[in-house]
Amino acid sequence: MIELTSIKNLWRDIMSFKKKIFMFSFMMIFVMMATTLTVSSQTIRLSHGMSPDTSSPTHAYAVAFKDYVEANTDISIDIYSDNVLGGQQEVMEQTAEGDIHVTQVSIGGLSHYSDKALIYNFPYAYPEDNRVAYELWQRGNEFTNNLFDEFEEESGVRPVHVFPRGGGMALTNSVRPVTSLDDMEGIQFRAMDQMQIELYRSLGADGVSVPWEELYTALQTGVADGQLNPPYMFLQQSFDEVQDYMTLPGVSPGNGVWIVNPDWYHGLSEEDRAVIDVAFERAFTVAEGISYLQQALSVSEVESAGVEVSYQTEEEYNAFREAALDGMMDWAYEKWGEEFVDSFMEEIEKIESKY
Numbered sequence: 255m256i257e258l259t260s261i262k263n264l265w266r267d268i269m270s271f272k273k274k275i276f277m278f279s280f281m282m283i284f285v286m287m288a289t290t291l292t293v294s295s296q297t298i299r300l301s302h303g304m305s306p307d308t309s310s311p312t313h314a315y316a317v318a319f320k321d322y323v324e325a326n327t328d329i330s331i332d333i334y335s336d337n338v339l340g341g342q343q344e345v346m347e348q349t350a351e352g353d354i355h356v357t358q359v360s361i362g363g364l365s366h367y368s369d370k371a372l373i374y375n376f377p378y379a380y381p382e383d384n385r386v387a388y389e390l391w392q393r394g395n396e397f398t399n400n401l402f403d404e405f406e407e408e409s410g411v412r413p414v415h416v417f418p419r420g421g422g423m424a425l426t427n428s429v430r431p432v433t434s435l436d437d438m439e440g441i442q443f444r445a446m447d448q449m450q451i452e453l454y455r456s457l458g459a460d461g462v463s464v465p466w467e468e469l470y471t472a473l474q475t476g477v478a479d480g481q482l483n484p485p486y487m488f489l490q491q492s493f494d495e496v497q498d499y500m501t502l503p504g505v506s507p508g509n510g511v512w513i514v515n516p517d518w519y520h521g522l523s524e525e526d527r528a529v530i531d532v533a534f535e536r537a538f539t540v541a542e543g544i545s546y547l548q549q550a551l552s553v554s555e556v557e558s559a560g561v562e563v564s565y566q567t568e569e570e571y572n573a574f575r576e577a578a579l580d581g582m583m584d585w586a587y588e589k590w591g592e593e594f595v596d597s598f599m600e601e602i603e604k605i606e607s608k609y
Contacts, residue, residue, distance in 0.1 A: 362446035391416035420486035421549030422504025427480030456581025484508035
């Protein structure tokens with residue numbers, strides 16, 4: 255016969271095992287609930303380098319993006335402006351690592367990881383109708399989508415689109431008014447990348463590489479005599495304090511690029527990713543409208559700030575354009591190959607023919 259003590263011990267072991275099973279099941283349910291909560295109510299970090307002012311196309315883009323996403327998902331967005339999370343190299347690295355989910359950098363900044371990005375800033379390549387550039391810059395464009403695939407492989411981040419930032423890129427300097435090629439001689443312009451250095455050489459000037467975060471000080475101390483940015487950004491960064499002359503029209507549409515962490519983006523649910531994609535499109539439209547507005551308002555504000563604005567004649571503008579393209583096409587062919595450069599120019603012509 256089985257002793258009573260043995261039966262009690264067996265019963266105690268069974269109950270202990272059941273208790274462990276219950277506790278394990280409860281913990282698993284808790285983990286699953288917590289995981290679901292994390293996915294559905296995540297907070298993402300968005301970074302850009304401009305001031306937190308909605309008159310800025312960059313910050314207006316960020317606000318519009320945040321508003322739409324938060325209104326249509328459980329995702330919350332924290333916006334970090336004014337480079338508070340670091341300069342362009344730092345935020346690129348943080349985005350690749352997943353510490354930042356969405357960020358804005360310059361084409362020059364992206365080019366340090368994927369140098370073909372510079373093609374989007376090819377001086378004098380775009381027609382005056384900005385619709386051509388804006389269509390090319392979208393990921394729905396085949397040329398751009400294929401290039402973005404390359405960027406993701408090379409840099410570890412995924413571009414969303416190139417976007418407009420405040421109008422045409424205008425030359426400014428502290429030496430003399432510039433309208434002719436002769437006026438460019440001896441002026442040293444800040445360059446954000448090798449393409450701009452080649453541009454200045456082609457126009458008879460010189461270029462010196464200066465990071466965006468150091469540009470004001472470089473202009474103030476004479477490290478650089480001039481720079482190239484849209485009039486709105488010129489005012490926003492207080493360059494009117496250290497520059498005396500501006501030349502219009504600009505050499506190309508002002509732009510930047512929005513990038514995302516690929517693992518975060520591709521890991522979203524289909525529903526959330528669809529909302530994110532619409533938010534990007536809406537934010538682009540907001541930045542486009544603000545850019546047109548700032549282009550219309552900023553030049554008079556530049557003049558009111560005491561900066562002398564010179565307007566090139568059609569003949570003077572064409573002389574700059576021809577000198578730039580003549581001097582830079584050989585450089586571009588050598589750097590990227592004729593097939594790539596020609597395909598970019600042909601894509602612009604194809605889009606322009608629609609308008």
